[in-house]
Amino acid sequence: MRFVLLATAVLVAAVVAPTTPHAQDAAKFDAPKFAVDPTWPKDLPNGWITGQLGGVCVDGRDNVYVVNRRNITDEEKQTSTSAPSIIKFNATGDVAAAWGDEKTVPGSIHGCVVDSANNIYVGGNGDGIVQKYDETGKLLLQIGTRGKFDSVDGTLKGAGRNSAKDQLNQPSGIAIDPVNGDIYVSDGYGNRRVVVFDKAGAFLRQWGRQATDDETRNRTPGVFAEVVHCITVSNAGLLYVCDRQGNRVEVFQKDGTFVRNIDIPNATGSLPDKRGTAWWVGFSPDQEQKYLYMMDGGTEQVHVLDHASAKILSSFGRPGHQLGNFTHGHTLAVDSKGNIYVAETDWGRRVQKFKPVD
Numbered sequence: 001m002r003f004v005l006l007a008t009a010v011l012v013a014a015v016v017a018p019t020t021p022h023a024q025d026a027a028k029f030d031a032p033k034f035a036v037d038p039t040w041p042k043d044l045p046n047g048w049i050t051g052q053l054g055g056v057c058v059d060g061r062d063n064v065y066v067v068n069r070r071n072i073t074d075e076e077k078q079t080s081t082s083a084p085s086i087i088k089f090n091a092t093g094d095v096a097a098a099w100g101d102e103k104t105v106p107g108s109i110h111g112c113v114v115d116s117a118n119n120i121y122v123g124g125n126g127d128g129i130v131q132k133y134d135e136t137g138k139l140l141l142q143i144g145t146r147g148k149f150d151s152v153d154g155t156l157k158g159a160g161r162n163s164a165k166d167q168l169n170q171p172s173g174i175a176i177d178p179v180n181g182d183i184y185v186s187d188g189y190g191n192r193r194v195v196v197f198d199k200a201g202a203f204l205r206q207w208g209r210q211a212t213d214d215e216t217r218n219r220t221p222g223v224f225a226e227v228v229h230c231i232t233v234s235n236a237g238l239l240y241v242c243d244r245q246g247n248r249v250e251v252f253q254k255d256g257t258f259v260r261n262i263d264i265p266n267a268t269g270s271l272p273d274k275r276g277t278a279w280w281v282g283f284s285p286d287q288e289q290k291y292l293y294m295m296d297g298g299t300e301q302v303h304v305l306d307h308a309s310a311k312i313l314s315s316f317g318r319p320g321h322q323l324g325n326f327t328h329g330h331t332l333a334v335d336s337k338g339n340i341y342v343a344e345t346d347w348g349r350r351v352q353k354f355k356p357v358d
Contacts, residue, residue: 031313034354036324041093048083056343059114062335067109099137111173123171160190165203173230186231192224207256221258225272244276262310282334300326
């Protein structure tokens, strides 16, 4: 595999054991265990290598998409070719399709999701846009203007206005309502809001604002410590939104009504947390979504939570380049068989598959 910094398979066949202090809970709830799959994905074609992988998502046929920032080094360019911005793998790990004109696709691509019609949506946290493509790579919709931002001066560095109806700031994630196609965006870096558009890209509503430190410590609903880093919709029709530096997932109804907090504590308990724990959320594939999976970028682990109680049952991974560990574990996705895919940014720059095991 020509993902850079893919280390030797020290953990190839190891079942990833619980590493949290919740072993009794794990036994009580029969938490699933996972093992890294060293055979997935297969080698990339044409001498391709990837830069930072800003997102991973799965379609209804268990094809896996990764979004690639193409930020390889000059030295890497001497021996290799930058992989396209959007890469589609089939279930066996072969590249099934790839595309992305760098003049069109976001450069700082961040997050992706696939709708029920197999269209893929991507965000650009350095570009101020969200885009929708069909599975052949045809651009179907763009929200916002590339290079313009919902900030006080319209630039990337300007303070977020948190208010534009036709422009984003630095979006991080997208969720699609399976009922009507509404587009929910976590916006994100700069702004502190969830913004909702209809399927044609017309503004509908928003909620969220910057939290004070006291509000973060008091777990105040509907505010965000810093980066609004992810958003996903559950089978019950609730929105799960990552308050990354607040170390929690905030759960909302579709109209923005607050439902509950799911806390992902750090070791010290101090808030706000500069690195943060709540980076990305996924669910087990059963209809009830018994388990919630959290990418904790603070500890470089994936936590397995009992969805109903929000108890952390077990965790896998740790900082490192070896298979099964993470260097800037960033986003995750789950397929219909319960496999978990984790994409890494920074110097990890790879996607790994973890299979459930008995």
